[in-house]
Amino acid sequence: xxxxxxxxxxxxxxxxxxxxxxxxxxxxxxxxxxxxxxxxxxxxxxxxxxxxxxxxxxxxxxxxxxxxxxxxxxxxxxxxxxxxxxxxxxxxxxxxxxxxxxxxxxxxxxxxxxxxxxxxxxxxxxxxxxxxxxxxxxxxxxxxxxxxxxxxxxxxxxxxxxxxxxxxxxxxxxxxxxxxxxxxxxxxxxxxxxxxxxxxxxxxxxxxxxxxxxxxxxxxxxxxxxxxxxxxxxxxxxxxxxxxxxxxxxxxxxxxxxxxxxxxxxxxxxxxxxxxxxxxxxxxxxxxxxxxxxxxxxxxxxxxxxxxxxxxxxxxxxxxxxxxxxxxxxxxxxxxxxxxxxxxxxxxxxxxxxxxxxxxxxxxxxxxxxxxxxxxxxxxxxxxxxxxxxxxxxxxxxxxxxxxxxxx
Ligand SMILES: [Zn+2]
Numbered sequence: 001x002x003x004x005x006x007x008x009x010x011x012x013x014x015x016x017x018x019x020x021x022x023x024x025x026x027x028x029x030x031x032x033x034x035x036x037x038x039x040x041x042x043x044x045x046x047x048x049x050x051x052x053x054x055x056x057x058x059x060x061x062x063x064x065x066x067x068x069x070x071x072x073x074x075x076x077x078x079x080x081x082x083x084x085x086x087x088x089x090x091x092x093x094x095x096x097x098x099x100x101x102x103x104x105x106x107x108x109x110x111x112x113x114x115x116x117x118x119x120x121x122x123x124x125x126x127x128x129x130x131x132x133x134x135x136x137x138x139x140x141x142x143x144x145x146x147x148x149x150x151x152x153x154x155x156x157x158x159x160x161x162x163x164x165x166x167x168x169x170x171x172x173x174x175x176x177x178x179x180x181x182x183x184x185x186x187x188x189x190x191x192x193x194x195x196x197x198x199x200x201x202x203x204x205x206x207x208x209x210x211x212x213x214x215x216x217x218x219x220x221x222x223x224x225x226x227x228x229x230x231x232x233x234x235x236x237x238x239x240x241x242x243x244x245x246x247x248x249x250x251x252x253x254x255x256x257x258x259x260x261x262x263x264x265x266x267x268x269x270x271x272x273x274x275x276x277x278x279x280x281x282x283x284x285x286x287x288x289x290x291x292x293x294x295x296x297x298x299x300x301x302x303x304x305x306x307x308x309x310x311x312x313x314x315x316x317x318x319x320x321x322x323x324x325x326x327x328x329x330x331x332x333x334x335x336x337x338x339x340x341x342x343x344x345x346x347x348x349x350x351x352x353x354x355x356x357x358x359x360x361x362x363x364x365x366x367x368x369x370x371x372x373x374x375x376x377x378x379x380x381x382x383x384x385x386x387x388x389x390x391x392x393x394x395x396x397x398x399x400x401x402x403x404x405x406x407x408x
Contacts, residue, residue, distance in 0.1 A: 031126055032380050033301040036244040037293060038133055039286060040079050041251025041338060042307030042349045047283055056287040058294055062303060066353025067397040069363025073309045073343040073370050079150055080107040080135040082308035082370055087116035089374040089389035097135060106160045107151055109140055114388060117374045118142045121242050124383050129240035132227055134248060138173025144240045148175045150195040150248050163198040164223060166191045189233050192226035196249040199256055199332040209270040217278055220249045228289050235296040247289060250282040254311040258336035265314040266335040302354030302380055306373055309338045310346040356398050368394055
């Protein structure tokens with residue numbers, strides 16, 4: 001079984017003190033630095049006007065200095081399904097994490113049947129740091145640290161689906177590797193929320209729509225502020241060669257506060273006419289998170305910003321689709337979704353900059369897919385792509401096929 005093959009190697013990391021792993025790098029040739037920022041549900045239709053208006057200066061700067069485009073996603077895309085494809089470059093049926101709930105159980109890392117990229121990098125001596133990345137609970141041993149994201153279970157979030165347990169309230173598995181790092185984070189960052197706030201129920205909203213929307217948006221921003229502080233702490237105190245950070249509030253907001261028109265399915269003026277800027281504002285807020293991360297990035301660092309899918313207003317014919325947003329809303333009156341049967345209706349997005357990456361390059365059509373992220377990262381580190389990976393190295397984004405590797 002594939003899982004056993006890669007978990008055995010990771011046991012070695014579990015046995016090594018973190019400090020020793022850090023020292024092991026000091027005599028070796030410097031490795032490239034890569035920072036991946038994952039955004040759950042980045043909708044280019046909403047982002048483009050914001051870029052034009054100059055409201056996302058940090059993302060604009062990445063676009064000018066790099067390559068960007070749509071990212072072809074899988075069918076009926078949702079977060080765990082696509083993230084596990086990012087991790088393994090294999091199909092959902094191959095890696096096993098086919099959705100939020102698999103065989104009646106909330107998706108978790110023990111279900112992964114293909115080796116994830118953090119394991120491959122760790123085995124090759126690359127230091128790895130991951131925080132708030134979806135579908136990484138319970139955390140797995142790496143050559144560095146891992147703090148879980150979406151699908152972390154805890155108090156008031158027992159099923160782990162689209163809710164926000166505090167770090168101290170996590171149950172049913174570890175949210176932090178190595179375990180000793182948890183106390184350090186509680187002391188220096190605080191008892192931060194993992195993932196993002198649960199969407200309000202129809203009953204919570206009825207008769208209190210404006211108050212419920214405002215309270216929810218305030219909580220979302222509190223969570224984002226805490227996570228920004230966490231990222232800043234990790235990048236300052238625990239720099240790693242490979243770092244993957246995640247954000248998940250954008251998608252959640254889009255599901256019920258997408259700025260739709262009265263002719264769209266599900267329009268309710270008591271909700272959809274109240275805070276029409278709420279969803280675009282999420283991306284403006286994300287841009288500030290990106291700015292905080294970019295402060296830690298130098299010209300020799302690769303920055304890859306990826307989204308697992310977009311999100312679009314509901315369509316009338318989707319009401320009879322058995323996949324229709326079943327995992328997400330419970331009773332929240334959703335007005336937008338992403339698990340359309342045709343994933344090309346809601347492509348993700350991809351932005352890349354770094355040494356040897358072309359400037360101001362737009363990838364046309366579906367030149368890049370969610371399968372290509374892991375092979376491209378392995379390529380940057382000079383690690384051969386394993387046979388099971390279905391994606392390809394995005395060689396078109398590099399100035400030459402033998403891309404320049406960061407000189408430190
Ligand atoms: Zn969603």
